[in-house]
Amino acid sequence: MRLVLQLVARLLVIVALCLGAATVWATIDAYRSVDRATEASAARVSQSLEALYWRELLLRSNRMREQLLPAPDWRTIETMGLIAPGICVQFEPAGAFEKPLCGQSKGIGKAPPRWFAATVQAMLGAHATVERPISARAATAGTVRAISDPDAAIALAWQHILDNIHVALLMALAIALLASLAIAHTLAPAHSIVSALRRMADGEYRTPLPRVRSMELAMIGRAVGDLGDRLAQAEEERTTLTRRLLEIRSDERRALARELHDEFGQNLTAILAFANTIEASAGDKYAAGTEIAQDARMISQATRRIIACLRDTLNRLRHPPAEELGLEASLVDLVDSWRSRTAQPMIQLDLQGDLADISGTVAVTAYRVAQECLTNALRHSAAREIVLRIERRSGPENALLVRVEDDGGGDAAKVAQSAGFGLTGVSERVAALGGSLSIARASRGLSVAATIPLAA
Structure with missing residues (x-):
């Protein structure tokens, strides 16, 4: 009441x-x-x-x-x-x-x-x-x-x-x-205080409050204003720390990619060369030459699979091509790479709006969101069709919307509660830019949408 x-x-x-x-x-x-x-x-x-x-x-x-x-x-x-x-x-x-x-x-x-x-x-x-x-x-x-x-x-x-x-x-x-x-x-200013608290719950922490004559309501208003300032300061500090963490993570990913390329890549290449040499040199000199050649061939196949997996891991660890090719070209390349690997499910790319001038952190974050969501949809669902939609919204909203929908079913609440490191990292990236990530139920599956402010 x-x-x-x-x-x-x-x-x-x-x-x-x-x-x-x-x-x-x-x-x-x-x-x-x-x-x-x-x-x-x-x-x-x-x-x-x-x-x-x-x-x-x-x-x-x-x-x-x-x-x-x-x-x-x-x-x-x-x-x-x-x-x-x-x-x-x-x-x-x-x-x-x-x-x-x-x-x-x-x-x-x-x-x-x-x-x-x-x-x-x-x-x-x-x-x-x-x-x-x-x-x-x-x-x-x-x-x-x-x-x-x-x-x-x-x-x-x-x-x-x-x-x-x-x-x-x-x-x-x-x-x-x-x-x-x-x-x-006398109690009319309470509506302003409640509205300010609701805006603070939506993320508008520094919300000005009107001056009131009642001493008690004025004290509550000052307490709400101080709370908003502290929350805004804490949010700024958290955003700064998140960005710094992402920079450190990016540096670590690059260092790890170099290590994997220099060490594992060279060693795997050497193993593959040795296996090919053994396979070529194994002949009728020995009675068991045929078996040795067959074992060398199996080593070569396993090595090639490891090299392919390593190449995929390196592609994920290195800087995304959005920094070099641009957001639109990198997304086209991402979808084409997945299409070349598998015929099912069918992947559709829907680009809306002008994406030519989107670059920097926003482009990298959008690419990472699309990459992670596509990977999860391909690996963890029985989808027959996946739609990747990139929409640039102008006007007061001025944001970039990245949405991935599939028809593979799934429980949105359960996925949101048990999000792995991939979705957690994507959510942190989006939050660091002042955006939001949501996981909802689609018509026949799941929908993961990220809103990234272009002002970031």
Whole structure:
């Protein structure tokens, strides 16, 4: 899962938890606000009745103080306006058949769900009754008793939650959206870092990275840049060492070719001359002359086979003719030499593009790739047809493609894993020039392709 989506998902969980906590707090506050409204209604009504009490007391005689009850006069519209919605107020001592005076409770909110009413009442309990004396100095003036209507209190709490939850939900959505945009903007440079790592995996080690403001991402970017520089330096050193190794190998091959030519070649030539002399001089002088001549003839044949094998080895060890004849002529000569040796398989040479100006290390490497791949296809497969294709690709690619395909079957993965010294050497040569070597499955066999940059 992407990091941006993970952070946004966690943010949404946090917002949901905060929204739930805000809902619970709003429920408790709305429920407790009914208690505050009950106390405030009792206080307002008691103050109003206290003023009524002292006014009536001044208008009447002192003899009637014990019988002074403002009950007939306190149930007025002014008193009802002092009572909060959903609150009922009763004067004590109450008169006969006197009912509590309640505030307006109709239309104060929608009817709450049953589960909400049951949950609130079970968790928060019932509302307390508030009693206030009308006058602290006159105990006989009576008492105001206020209590909330349970149904109206639940409806008020539900309406309060609905009013607040809309605002809270809009704020939560806005916070989630803005925070998601901020997170996505902050983590946007991570795509550049990942792209740089992918280019580094493809060989582009020195990949510039954009500057980022985040300290952590900037540290990762610097670490990636340093890693790319070290990999590029290591690649340059490896390429230099590979080229030097190839030069040393080439020198050793030339020295070995001289040794084989000077020592083995001369000795084999001497052996062949001696065998011919023995064969010619063996006659009827001895009874076993015929057998000696036959043995000398067998020595001559074996010597010729060794000389032919040595000549082939010398051709492989010496500098390829691509340095003298050019790439195109040397490839034609290579294919003709194999055709002269065997009729099967049939070898086709396909040259595409202008190869006249290709020389030097690129030409030698291309020749070595073609030589090694043809040798492997002829020796290690039952191919009936082998195609050697040389293609010069111009434009941005600017490379030379060397491909050898056969129809002899074979497992490409197994060949790639068990590549011998020949393919290993070819791969090192191509890699030293910044190219690549691939072994893949062809239509009826194997395909070995090497891409050599001409800029090398």
